[in-house]
Amino acid sequence: MKDPQHELLVDIRKQIVLHDVSTVSELSKITHVSFPTVKKMIDDMIEYGEVIEHGQHAPKGGRPAKSYRYNSTFRHCLTLYIEANEIHYRLIDCQNQIAEEGVSFVTGTHLETLGTLVDAFDQHTIKLGAISVGVAAAVDRGRIVFAPEYPSLAHLDLKNWLMDRTGLPVVIENDMNAAVYGFSKRDETSTHQSIVYLGLGKNGPGAGILVDGHVVRGQSGFSGEVSFLPLYDHASFYDRIKNKSYGPNVLKEEEIDAMGRLVATFAATLNPHAFIFSDVDLVLEDLPHINRACERYLPSRHIPVLHIGEWEEDYFSGLARLGIELMLETIQRGGV
Amino acid sequence: MKDPQHELLVDIRKQIVLHDVSTVSELSKITHVSFPTVKKMIDDMIEYGEVIEHGQHAPKGGRPAKSYRYNSTFRHCLTLYIEANEIHYRLIDCQNQIAEEGVSFVTGTHLETLGTLVDAFDQHTIKLGAISVGVAAAVDRGRIVFAPEYPSLAHLDLKNWLMDRTGLPVVIENDMNAAVYGFSKRDETSTHQSIVYLGLGKNGPGAGILVDGHVVRGQSGFSGEVSFLPLYDHASFYDRIKNKSYGPNVLKEEEIDAMGRLVATFAATLNPHAFIFSDVDLVLEDLPHINRACERYLPSRHIPVLHIGEWEEDYFSGLARLGIELMLETIQRGGV
């Protein structure tokens, strides 16, 4: 199962695609593998069209290095997320450039709609390398364990179902987890940070939690279920925000306090770098108020940075990242 | 810096010492390195006395395998923790067997006392491989960043100070982090779990947090500072437990509720497998009451398992594990 050559191949791919490393000697340093070995691998990849020579790298003193780039049309990735009545999808290349996007309306069950959608891409001229799926449900290793929005998916091993149907590698992720992961991958600095992403959602609030860059899943799939937090003598977090008017707007004082307490709760436990609210729920103007509310409970230097995230973009970014990583890990030598 | 041979050596050591793997073919499978390569390494280790041939492994069908064990007198590890007025220490072998233990009373500053203590082991006949230190302070990569109990250590890079003084590898860890790590390493099943370890302490409560087996440190060293949790309209967690009588005893109703809310807070955020209270603070009888209090806030299947930990043993176990791991990672080939 563990093939060191394949691991090196994947490592090189990821460095080229995900971190813009483009010369052999840089790759050699980063992967801790010698120059000749990396070069041989790159030559192979060029031979079957996975990598393309791209000219010169900006020289810094000596002989300029040849620069290589990944062939972004080599494989594409299908990313999609499932909502109550629609499935949003994007066909992207390995750089997250959109080749095609659209919405499929759910007719019949969610499963049927999903099936016909992915079947359409089998005929497609573009070659797929992976499928990445987001759901508003609890997921355990590709299996849907709790799905209030879509009964046809409940308790289904969606990952294997899709893998059998398409023959492609598949990753399934919860919506909040995908969003927080996507947010964290926007810039390199936040990649290994701890971040909380809050969405108020139609079925009650939920949070995606990242600790040192890793998604927290919890013992029983209950992580991030912040509704239940006992923040008041006789009221939970949910009690104080359940009447919030739908859509992005300025919060009421009571809601501000609840948000401040929520942020304080995370600060005094995980002490994360950043706390993200969604643009579907809040406006920028709310943040200083929440920060001030939080300062009532603990010293301000321990309060995470507050942000407004772009929900759909973050969600799609997370799915894209998960799908692309999976794709880069699973392409075999020679592109088989 | 990255030497694949050394990595294999460390991997083999850890498997033998930490996971009781004793035959070459098992090692070969686990490390994904071929039989001849592992065998060569083992032969080397036998040559300079790090590993000893130990007879036959119980055969299961074919030719019985030779069995090897680690020479537990090869190197020892000094573990110690610093309190307000004393330093407790244990000299252990790689199996955490105690060779010597004792208490040093603090005379002068903590730093002076620590210095004379470690100097004593330089003369010792037993060869040291690492030093592991626990402190009731916030630690950032070996540096003491906040230390209410010992002014002489404040802002000191204790790790480098000790490394310079002794020439040995050193690890410094916060007390709660060490304890939760030690608890998690007691049995293999909990190694990759998420666990919270609460201590009420003299300087207010604090928690050590493990997520999927990794210690959570936080953005500003504030992780686990549960004192500040806003759990009531006008009171924090600390407000409700600050008057608790010292020592292990049966909690009052008000304290029970605070503990229940604390557990619920973690359940609705990290959703950990276990929540550990210390035998210094609580008695076994308190646990069902806390569990019932927690059930007021969320469904019982999401509540972590509640335990009473043995504080000093867990603390020392964590230090031992950290020290032994460090020792196994840093011994050079040939035992130099």
Place this chain on the structure above:
DNA sequence: ATGACTTATTAAAATATTTTAAAAAGTAGA
């Protein structure tokens, strides 16, 4: 323009690792 310096690439030699095949050492059943 020339020479000193820097970095990248190529080629060859030296190491290290894996694979394959054969031998050794046991068990279990006829």
Place this chain on the structure above:
DNA sequence: TCTACTTTTTAAAATATTTTAATAAGTCAT
């Protein structure tokens, strides 16, 4: 006991990787 089977160990051959040295291609200062 003999044979078939299993697993470990050893030995030899085949691969893969790194190291070393040589060469190529640039910059920069004079």
